[in-house]
Amino acid sequence: AMEAPPPRRHRARYKGPAAPPWKETYRRRCMERLRSSRAKLLDRYRQAGERPRGPGTLLVQEVMEQEWQTLQAAQESLPALGGTEEALAQMLEDPDELAVLEEIQRELILQEQSVIEEYERSLQFDEECLNAMLDGLDASDKVICPVCRKNNLTVRNHFIFCQCGLYISTQGMTEGKLRSLLENTLTEHSHRCFHNPEFTVTSGMEEEANLLMSCAV
Numbered sequence: 407a408m409e410a411p412p413p414r415r416h417r418a419r420y421k422g423p424a425a426p427p428w429k430e431t432y433r434r435r436c437m438e439r440l441r442s443s444r445a446k447l448l449d450r451y452r453q454a455g456e457r458p459r460g461p462g463t464l465l466v467q468e469v470m471e472q473e474w475q476t477l478q479a480a481q482e483s484l485p486a487l488g489g490t491e492e493a494l495a496q497m498l499e500d501p502d503e504l505a506v507l508e509e510i511q512r513e514l515i516l517q518e519q520s521v522i523e524e525y526e527r528s529l530q531f532d533e534e535c536l537n538a539m540l541d542g543l544d545a546s547d548k549v550i551c552p553v554c555r556k557n558n559l560t561v562r563n564h565f566i567f568c569q570c571g572l573y574i575s576t577q578g579m580t581e582g583k584l585r586s587l588l589e590n591t592l593t594e595h596s597h598r599c600f601h602n603p604e605f606t607v608t609s610g611m612e613e614e615a616n617l618l619m620s621c622a623v
């Protein structure tokens with residue numbers, strides 16, 4: 407494209423070599439393509455797994471080559487791609503243009519890395535949420551035996567059982583009911599006393615076994 411020379415010519419003297427005319431268009435198109443290829447990038451990242459890889463090898467190289475071809479098709483003055491194996495860096499002979507290309511590449515690599523880091527953070531967040539949920543389920547599914555304070559109680563409709571020997575006949579018992587019974591008893595006790603009460607099982611000759619809470623004080 408023909409453009410009028412900038413009116414303040416003296417500025418050019420301090421700016422060093424001017425950026426090649428393709429720079430901004432090419433840079434912008436590469437960025438846009440990389441941004442719009444987020445799903446593809448993450449697919450490749452997941453497929454790559456633990457295999458070691460250099461920065462920008464997932465998509466940056468491909469994006470740069472594709473956009474270069476697009477640009478080259480529109481502007482015949484740009485060097486053509488010799489073959490697919492030819493690196494972009496080898497296409498440009500002008501060291502200034504090469505420097506521009508490398509600058510764009512660095513920017514794209516940073517962008518690629520930030521997409522991957524964001525993905526990793528969201529993965530970690532999902533995992534933490536899942537763990538928290540499982541912990542919650544775990545806690546709500548089981549009741550620790552108040553007598554031995556080691557094993558989980560087995561709670562069935564007609565009995566409560568623990569490996570330590572605790573066995574209590576009951577009716578319509580569930581883990582939920584038992585937990586709230588224990589929690590209520592402990593909460594109630596804590597209103598009156600600072601000590602940790604102990605639980606024992608009474609074993610009368612005639613009556614059925616009962617869980618008895620007692621306090622040393």
Ligand SMILES: [Zn+2]
Binds near residue numbers: 557
């Ligand atoms: Zn027990």
Ligand SMILES: [Zn+2]
Binds near residue numbers: 601621
């Ligand atoms: Zn007490």
